[in-house]
Amino acid sequence: MSRSPVSNRLMMTKITVNEVTKKFADHIALDRMCIDIPEHCIYGLLGPNGAGKTTLIRILNQITAPDSGQVLIGGEPLCQKHITHIGYLPEERGLYKKMKVGEQAIYLAELKGINKAEAQKRLKEWFDKFEISSWWDKKVEELSKGMQQKVQFITTVIHKPDILIFDEPFSGFDPINANLLKESILELRDKGATILLSTHNMASVEELCDSITLINNGKSILQGRVVDIKRQHDTHKREIIIRTDNSQPIYALGDTYNNIKVEPTEVTDEIKLTTFSESPNALLEQLMQIGQLVSYKEVLPSMNDIFIQEVQSQNQAS
């Protein structure tokens, strides 16, 4: 999968969230939150429901203001002018049902500070790309939910913002359109946008995100590049597959070492070993004498596993 082309270089920070705290009547939504989001990357914002993701996103969009702390955009304190630099696709999204698609898209683009002629030109390009040009004069209420999502995505990016915030962008899309959307997001990143992606869809996090922050109860509990996080959570789980007619000695190994699990595979003469050893060389040598090595695989934990593990351990601790 295409990782960020610049991920190995020293990156400029695009968005700095510094000690941001936001309290509501009955709970703390964000508790001294700190996040640095590098330029030109896709940054995942993860966390269970009610963790504070939406509050943080709303602060970035200046829909609400933090009680304390600071947000910097490219080094400058967040202010009114940044509104046109940000494109936001909220989780709770909709359109005026009685308005025509084209008219509405132009209105939303104009609100982002684009003049009508320019908006019309850019919209036409996007409508062609998404193959929805024929909807221009339809009323929104005539469109299906997935169709409306496409229009919403276009209105989010129409003003070519350098920061894009997507909250559950894939919900309501069929696999084909979800893929179209995914490619569009990657393309925007490659063109230089910084993208903040908030989602519960861990598969899309693994596919798209360069770095993530995991939020729970208003606090950041895990931050870093996806590759690094996975490496940190490495349990040294390795899967080895051996082809042999004589499986007896292998099962014996499983009985000898308690960190080795032996099980048959669907192929009759192949046997799978799962090991959690940090130095598997000795084991491999032994095995190679017994049979033919078919595969040796490093099994890193999935983001899904890491998410569950981290959130549960933090909830138990508090």
Place this chain on the structure above:
Amino acid sequence: MNKIGLIIKREYLTRVRKRSFLILTFLGPILLAAIYIIPIMLALNSSTDHLRVAVVDESRWFEERFTNNKEHTFVTMQGQPIDSVKEMVKSGVFDMALYVPPTQLNIPSNAVVYSIRQVPMEVENYISSVMKKEIEDQKLMAQGVDPEIVSSVKTDVNLQIMRMDDKGNEKETFTKVQFALGIGLAMMVYMFIIFFGGQVMQGVAEEKNNRIIEVIISSVKPFQLMMGKVIGVSLVALTQFVMWILLTGVLYVGFSAFIGISHPDLLSAGTVMSQEITTNDIMNNESVQGILQIVHSINFGTIIGCFLIFFILGYLLYATLYAAIGSLVDNNTDSQQFTLPITVPLIIAIISSFYIVNNPDSSLAVWLSMIPFTSPISMMVRIPFGVPIWQIVVSILLLVGTFVLMTWIAAKIYRTGILMYGKKLSYKEIFKWLRYK
């Protein structure tokens, strides 16, 4: 500011383009004109409707007292039993039968009209007035008084009412005209506030429930969106108002011309009728001059100016509150508990206007026309009667101040409310929102 302009434009255009707006714009003046036209049309039609009334007078007091005219003919059916006359009414020989029961010792005091159809008010009035006069005359004669003397003594007094100001200017006032004008203006302000305030509320609730709100407020400030909507709808209200005035004018002129050509004699009759309630006494002498006098006595400049100021400020005050309420509504059913507190002052104002109109300078009237939540309505009731300038100025200043304060509060509520879903809200919680940053 540019963004507010965009919002105002959208709010205005989407509403003005709606079919319901067009229907209301054209229906309003037609209904208004109907109030004026229908009585005249009825006057035109009723002359063709001739009624035949059979009279069975067993008291023999009212024989030959009823005179015929082009609307009704009275036929005396002396000696006939009332039951058989009733049969004749049923079979359609007569339209109705008047029966006065026999009296030996006393003077008659009751009578019965039998009719299949509804008895027209004028026939009913005519019969009872004839009977009343006859009985009164008989009573007078029994006392030895000649009824001729009594009627010659009757006098109409033309009471002119002159309002003076401290500079010694005198101006004739016509209370009944002011009465109608005051109530009419107050009703108009009341209806416009309720109707267009409701539109603001619906618009806000629609944006919230559509879930488009978050997309919009990531581009504009919630305050801009709220004020854009309030101002956009106010322009719709003004458009409607101006259209009504223009269309009513066109209809009035058109109808007058039509009547003038087809029934020249009725034009004056129609004018007299429509003015009858308000200007009866003046009309008797010199009708044209009377009308002119009334027209001149009304200071249209002040009334229209005050109407616009109080209507616009009153609307703005209530519209921002309606916007705040709209932001609290999750579905239309629970808007009731929040709209009640703001409809109560409006209802108090409109109900008390019937008292104010009789006592425009009473302390209650003055207070209600100062309190900002009732002043847009209560002041309009008083304006036609003449209100000291300082009271108008103070009232306007209070209204402006309250508008600014309430807008600030409404904006705070609105900002939080539009993003609240599926939560049962209490006033206590909403109060906390005022302190959110």
